[in-house]
Each structure stands twice: as C-alpha cells, then as structure tokens.
Amino acid sequence: MKKINHFIGGVEYISKSDRFGDVFNPAVGEKIADVSLANGDDVQTAISSAKSAFNSWSKTPVLTRSRVMFKFKELLLRDMDKLAAQVTEEHGKILSDAAGSVTRGMEVVEFMSGAPHLLKGEFSENVGTNIDSWSMRQPLGICVGITPFNFPAMVPMWMFVVAIACGNCFILKPSEKDPSLLITLGKLLKEAGLPDGVFNVINGDKEAVDNLITHPDVAAVSFVGSTPVAEYIYHTASKYNKRVQALGGAKNHMIIMPDADLDQVADGLMGAGYGSAGERCMALSVAVAVGGIGDALIEKLKPRVQSLKVGPGNDPEVEMGPLISKAHLSKVKGYVDSGVKAGASLVVDGRDIALQGYENGYFIGGCLFDNVTKDMQIYKEEIFGPVLSVVRTDTFDSALKLVNDHEFGNGVTIYTRDGDTARAFSNQCQIGMVGINVPIPVPMAFHSFGGWKRSLFGDHAMHGMEGIRFFTRLKTVTSRWPDGIRSGAEFIMPTMK
Numbered sequence: 001m002k003k004i005n006h007f008i009g010g011v012e013y014i015s016k017s018d019r020f021g022d023v024f025n026p027a028v029g030e031k032i033a034d035v036s037l038a039n040g041d042d043v044q045t046a047i048s049s050a051k052s053a054f055n056s057w058s059k060t061p062v063l064t065r066s067r068v069m070f071k072f073k074e075l076l077l078r079d080m081d082k083l084a085a086q087v088t089e090e091h092g093k094i095l096s097d098a099a100g101s102v103t104r105g106m107e108v109v110e111f112m113s114g115a116p117h118l119l120k121g122e123f124s125e126n127v128g129t130n131i132d133s134w135s136m137r138q139p140l141g142i143c144v145g146i147t148p149f150n151f152p153a154m155v156p157m158w159m160f161v162v163a164i165a166c167g168n169c170f171i172l173k174p175s176e177k178d179p180s181l182l183i184t185l186g187k188l189l190k191e192a193g194l195p196d197g198v199f200n201v202i203n204g205d206k207e208a209v210d211n212l213i214t215h216p217d218v219a220a221v222s223f224v225g226s227t228p229v230a231e232y233i234y235h236t237a238s239k240y241n242k243r244v245q246a247l248g249g250a251k252n253h254m255i256i257m258p259d260a261d262l263d264q265v266a267d268g269l270m271g272a273g274y275g276s277a278g279e280r281c282m283a284l285s286v287a288v289a290v291g292g293i294g295d296a297l298i299e300k301l302k303p304r305v306q307s308l309k310v311g312p313g314n315d316p317e318v319e320m321g322p323l324i325s326k327a328h329l330s331k332v333k334g335y336v337d338s339g340v341k342a343g344a345s346l347v348v349d350g351r352d353i354a355l356q357g358y359e360n361g362y363f364i365g366g367c368l369f370d371n372v373t374k375d376m377q378i379y380k381e382e383i384f385g386p387v388l389s390v391v392r393t394d395t396f397d398s399a400l401k402l403v404n405d406h407e408f409g410n411g412v413t414i415y416t417r418d419g420d421t422a423r424a425f426s427n428q429c430q431i432g433m434v435g436i437n438v439p440i441p442v443p444m445a446f447h448s449f450g451g452w453k454r455s456l457f458g459d460h461a462m463h464g465m466e467g468i469r470f471f472t473r474l475k476t477v478t479s480r481w482p483d484g485i486r487s488g489a490e491f492i493m494p495t496m497k
C-alpha cells in the first residue's frame with residue numbers, strides 16, 4: 001500500500017506519528033494509499049524548517065523570486081497531463097475538469113511572475129520642506145494554508161504562490177482525502193529553484209490544524225472549506241493574533257428573467273450545477289425562475305439531466321465523475337431524501353444509478369428538484385453534490401430578496417437580455433462575486449476571489465491584489481536629511497511646514 005508522507009525542507013519527510021488516514025479512488029471505492037496524519041512534533045519540524053529559510057528568502061530580490069514562478073509555470077505545463085491524472089485518481093473529477101483546475105491555479109503563478117511590479121510601493125517627494133515619504137509592502141513570515149478536497153491543485157496555488165512570491169515561507173495542510181498532488185507540487189517548486197524550507201506540506205487532520213493555527217511563529221492563516229470550520233479557524237487563529245482569511249460555504253443562485261435565452265441558461269446550469277459532481281464552492285445549486293418561465297425551464301433541463309454521462313473521471317466520454325467518499329455520497333442522498341419529504345418535486349432522481357464494473361464507486365446521477373421553497377433544508381444548506389433546486393418567484397424584487405436573505409454570499413448570476421435589470425441586480429445584490437449571463441463568475445487571477453456574509457471571515461479575499469495585501473504588511477517611511485542647521489528639540493505634534 002502506497003504511503004503518503006509530508007514534504008519538509010525540500011524532501012519527503014517520514015512522520016513521527018503512528019496515525020494514518022485512508023485515501024480512496026472514489027470511482028472504484030477502493031483504498032489506494034495511507035496518508036500520514038501529523039502530530040505536534042511534525043508540525044514543529046515544518047515550522048522550524050520554514051523559520052530557518054525565511055531570513056534568506058525574504059531578502060532574496062523580488063526579481064529572483066519571480067523567476068522561480070516563471071520556471072514553476074513551465075514545469076506545470078510540462079507535467080499537466082500527469083497532474084490532472086493525479087487529481088482524477090484521488091478526487092474523481094473528469095480529466096478535462098482536473099486539467100482546467102490546474103490551469104486556473106497556474107494563472108495565479110503567471111500573475112505573481114509579475115511580482116517586481118506588483119510589490120512596488122508608492123513615493124511622495126517633498127511632503128514637507130525637504131521631507132520625502134514612501135511606502136513598501138514586506139512579507140509577514142511563516143504563513144499557513146488549509147485547503148479542501150475539491151480543488152487539490154487550484155486552491156492551494158491561490159495561497160502559496162502569492163505568499164511565496166511576496167517573500168514569505170509557507171506550510172500547507174491539504175485535505176487528507178486527496179493529498180498526494182501537493183507532494184508533487186513541492187518537488188516541482190524545488191526543481192524550479194525554490195530554496196528548501198520555503199514551501200512545506202503537512203498532511204493531517206484537526207490535530208495538525210490546531211497545532212498550526214495556534215503556533216506562536218505562524219503569522220497568517222488562509223483557509224477554504226465549510227462555514228462551520230471557517231468560523232472556527234477564524235476565531236481560533238485570531239485569538240492567537242494571526243492574520244486570517246477563511247472562506248466558507250455557499251449557496252449560489254442563478255436568477256433567470258423571463259427574457260433570458262433558455263438554451264444559454266440550460267447550458268450554464270448543466271455545467272455549473274453538475275460539473276465536478278457539484279463539489280464546487282461556485283456550483284450553481286439554486287435556479288430562480290422569475291415570472292412564468294419555470295415550466296419552460298424544467299422542460300429544457302429534465303432531458304439533459306437524465307442523459308448526463310456519469311462514470312469514472314478518466315473516461316473521456318464522461319461528463320460527471322463520482323463524489324469524493326462513501327460518507328459524502330450518503331450525505332448527498334440524505335439531502336435528496338429530505339427534499340422529497342419536504343414536498344419538493346423530484347423531477348430527476350439520480351440516487352439509484354448503477355454502473356457496470358463500478359458498483360462500489362461513489363456515484364450518484366444528476367438530481368433535479370422543482371417547486372423548492374426557501375424554508376426547505378435543500379434550499380438553506382450547502383449540499384455540495386449534483387442536486388439542482390428550481391425555485392419559482394413572480395418578480396425581480398422577490399428574486400433579489402431571496403438572494404440577499406440567504407446566509408451565504410459567495411456567488412450569484414443573472415441571465416437576462418435587459419441591461420437595466422442586470423445593472424440593478426449587480427448593484428443591489430449582497431454577494432461577493434456576480435455573473436451576468438456567465439454561469440460561474442470566478443474572477444481571474446489578476447482580480448480577487450471572495451464572498452460576503454457567512455461565506456468569508458476576515459477582511460481580505462484571495463489572490464489578485466487582495467491576496468498580495470493579505471500576505472504582506474505595509475510600512476511607510478518619512479525621511480528628512482539634516483542640512484547642518486540644528487534648531488533644537490521640538491515638543492509639539494510635528495506638522496508639515
């Protein structure tokens with residue numbers, strides 16, 4: 001049985017812990033590896049490695065750091081097929097989606113290759129007589145990332161690429177469900193010229209997390225996961241005086257106006273609702289049909305959901321792979337049961353799908369509900385599976401109220417041909433990421449990713465300039481060189497004269 005260890009100080013590190021977790025191939029439901037679950041000693045080893053590397057790395061010229069990013073991108077391109085296959089084996093998503101997720105992470109590498117420009121400060125000459133003032137952004141120290149199973153390449157790169165290019169050292173704690181890719185990325189970073197100790201990977205569970213987020217040498221913590229855990233990470237790490245960004249759950253809506261192009265709507269909902277088996281924080285899980293468009297929408301969606309090609313992710317004909325685990329499959333099926341019991345109309349039921357040769361895999365077909373109401377569990381909670389709920393409402397205002405009243409504020413999109421409606425919606429919705437006739441409004445790397453309300457705890461979103469601000473701190477210098485004339489001490493508040 002393959003053993004997945006840690007990556008510390010530029011090498012694979014064998015844990016002192018005797019605890020292991022199980023890693024499965026979700027398409028076949030078979031265990032494929034043991035992953036080491038770190039203890040406090042392992043965490044301390046990683047922190048010591050990062051601490052010893054920080055002084056040198058933080059003083060490394062930013063141009064040198066950016067060249068490591070350039071080389072890292074070349075290596076990602078070289079190994080793209082291998083990396084995608086590694087994601088598919090442990091996560092289950094189809095190969096094209098896996099490769100796309102690596103590419104979205106690589107876009108952050110491309111963005112941070114411009115670190116020499118991005119980290120330039122500001123300068124003001126003669127703010128007072130013979131006085132100049134300038135600002136600079138400097139690294140924090142040791143930063144920690146805690147990432148989810150659904151994007152084992154993309155989300156970690158949203159964190160560690162920005163942090164490292166800014167001059168920090170980084171310790172990543174990936175999901176124990178699909179951890180091996182991060183060891184591979186650590187080796188690629190070393191091949192790209194990153195010094196040992198700048199990037200480290202600690203595999204583990206809550207014990208490792210708690211050791212990391214409370215350690216006195218950790219300066220910042222970045223997290224993506226469910227809202228309860230995000231809130232726990234935020235409050236715990238903040239209590240220990242860490243800078244924290246913690247991205248939580250989502251319940252993303254698509255508002256469908258009566259004038260929308262229903263073919264485009266159906267395309268958008270199929271990809272955004274059922275892509276990656278719905279295991280995305282930007283998945284569309286609620287379609288709000290405004291006016292009398294609901295019947296036509298269901299007519300468009302039903303045959304497409306019924307004909308979804310479900311199977312192992314390495315089959316090029318497949319459109320949707322398995323869920324991550326047996327436990328999560330049971331949880332998603334439980335949500336479907338809940339919707340039926342609450343009175344929603346189950347138009348397409350994917351619970352009993354059977355795939356020859358993959359009977360033990362964690363598969364569920366696409367599920368489609370109609371006549372869902374806001375008091376139902378399937379509407380209120382994040383399902384994180386291929387379950388789409390159609391809610392019917394009469395007016396734009398009631399649709400907007402649905403969006404704004406929900407506890408999550410991650411992403412939303414509106415489909416309409418009317419510019420005034422789109423402008424009003426994008427201005428008035430209380431959501432962090434908004435799409436207009438775009439099904440998954442994930443910002444590019446040179447913008448920033450983050451929700452509102454209980455989808456984000458902390459003041460900074462991820463990557464883009466927000467990411468740079470999170471992983472650096474501002475220093476402002478005010479300077480005057482003496483002209484040889486001494487006027488004596490001044491005991492009043494200095495003013496610019």
